[in-house]
Amino acid sequence: MRRIQPLERLSAADLPRFGGKTLALAELTRRGYKVPRSLAIPCDCYRDYLQATGLGGRLDMELGRKAFSQMRWEELWDAALRIRNLFLTTPLPPSLETEISTALDRHFPEQPLVIRSSAPGEDSATCSFAGLHDSFVNIRGRKEQLLAIRKVWASLWSDRALLYRQELGLKVADSSMAVLIQELIVGETSGVAFSVAPDNRRQLIVEAVRGLNQGLVDGSVEPDSWQIDRDSLRTVNYRAAHSSHKLVPQNGQVQLVPLRPAEQGPVLSDSDLAVVARQVLALEQDFSTPQDCEWTWRDGQLILLQARPVTTVPAEDDRLWYFNLHRSLTNLKQLQQRIETEIMPGMEEIAARFAQVELTNLSDAMLEEEVRQRLQQLHYWEETYRRDCIPMAHGIRLFGEFYNDALQPQDPFEFLELLRGGELRALVRNRRMADLASRWDGRTDSSSIAEIDELAAELGLLPDQLGRLLLQLTDQQQPQVSQHREDLEGAYRRHFNATEWPQAEEILAIGRASYRLRDDDNISLAQLQREVKRGEMEVRRRCRAGIKPEFARLLEELTDGKNGLRSPSPGGAKAGDRAVRARQLQGQPASAGLATAVARVIRSEQDLADFRRGEILVCDAIDPVMTFIVPLAAGIVERRGGMLIHGAIIAREYGIPCVSGIAGAADIINNGDLLTIDGYLGLVFFPATSGRLASSPQPHQLRKELDDAVRQ
């Protein structure tokens, strides 16, 4: 019997093999609703693929690398990217390829297709995990369609799915993914409808865009929105969107195009709106529970793309913030402009203003007011950073996925090489340091002293501390220019034809901007943080001079505000028990290379001054203000994990090995520990921790013990 089936052949008993999304559409078909022609690939095919290719074992290895509870979002994304690449680079076994191709030839000889995920357990009446897995729209050509099926399978392990791994019960042995293949319906208008509004049970909601519904779902097109009375179908509230574009299939992809003059005004006519509203109420009636559906109007016909029970995700679930990190290209371009023209200059301007205030001249009351103002500004800009700057990092991910999809490299992080080499502010500052080091002769009456004072203030060091560091800098510690990068860039360019290139170029540009800003925006924020710290130091100085009860509350606030951007350190890693030692630790590979050297643990900015050339830098997280130390390091070990952390970005520029994601790194490792680090695999070894072993017993002693045992 054929495993790949059209919807008409499926029944409720097929749910575990075909997933909720597919079965819901099968049920709609059975009840006479108009849905796109569809074909369903069961979970068995996914399992066969994993079994026949050995991919299951590799997935187990990848997922077993580190406890998920200790991973930050950057690490989850790294893991998901590595897994995705395993699927991209592992072809279908020939028998499975033939089976799927034959079924597709039979049902969809030539048309463009939509290839959707349909994971068992994804949509049910009790839980909804919509948006965790991927779907692909307007896929043309058999080869591309077969690849899209593997990409849908890979999305069973997407970063978002990994975040919900407990609810989904994600396990290599038990989890699987069915795939729904549909004809592409290019409607004039599309949207979603909810039979019950979340905040008013007497109303329903309709949202609509022009063009493909994907524009609404992925957030690239803002929808018109109606709240409608469920009984009278009268519009209670209408909110017009400010959309100037629609998403359409074009050149084998989907693209945003400007609306024509005739397409201005409300997206739906009153009569079309009423049909959609009646449709979603009919669905609720048929399925005996509130429904949400996706629909499209084509040639005067309303077609249902999807329907499922309305479910809510608890608003307090902080993982929702992570979903907010997935941004479209359009949104990223807006973010880039905002960060470059508003946020970074804004932070720097305010920091510069604070820097001009001579704090020692202020009265206690004025000082308190001044420090409060600084704290208030810092909170505002940290929130802005969290809202706009962190999501900008998605540009790196967007490019990474685009690059891997197109070129399918063996190394899933090869794309980072193309992002390197920009004018990172940290590198510019390091060059300034190197230049200063080459001119300074170590004398305190040198003409370079003014420059040293200025740079030391910028870095938060004392001038003599900076002086000691400068004396260690040599010409060798320069960012590495890679021939490999030019080769990769050439290959990237050649991969696309003239029609495809503008988009490829645009995504590369946003990837580069994102990579550069990931470091640069932190430097701006750090200037502000330093000014708050300067205020705090003055408050503490006055407290030391005499009791100042009025400063007590302020000092509390200053302490509360600290580490606001840092992720919590995992507990239980402290090395209190001298008998327990680490011998080897596994983290994430963040910059390739091997190094053996002694460790220097950096716990505060003051520790930086003790750093010696050739040591391995060990820290909780490399702050952008610390990156000037990187050229001196033989390697880097950091608690925070992932390829996108600042330490990793700078380490790659200098070709220094870096291992990230070592839980409790700064607690487990001590100054002077001899370490070997492997930045290819993400390993840290402590070769000197073997300790002393007991000497061998003499043969006659052994003999005596045996004799004693026999006598007893």
Add this chain to the structure above:
Amino acid sequence: MDSLRQQINDLLSNQNLGVLATSAKGHPYTSLVGFVVTDQLDELLFATHRATRKFGYLQEDARVSLLIDTRSNQSADFREAVALSAVGTAREVPPEQQERLLQLFLARHPYLAEFVRSPGCALCLIKVQRYSLVQRFQDVLELDFDAPHSTP
């Protein structure tokens, strides 16, 4: 192939992991390793990082033993489990044999590809001198590759 060779071959073909014993300065040290055997049974391959203790020990003393067994952590193991100890010397695979033996190793352990191909990893070859096969608790048979009649 005689029955002992056949039995050894079956055991080595069905098991993925073995316990490698190394020693240095008179102290033994054991590690769990993934292995694969070559066609003639006289060579075993395993991979390790160069920064591990076992690799350090191998640099001091090339003599090793590898235990492969069929135990399942049940009391019946005392009767039914079969244990095979290989004794020999280990060295890093020379460059001219690297690709061929790497392919052999990866055919058995494809999920170790990233590890084995990374610069910090050493693919090692044990030249086996003798196998000791223990079954039914105390029956021990040996296959000695150094003996004049041992050529397959």
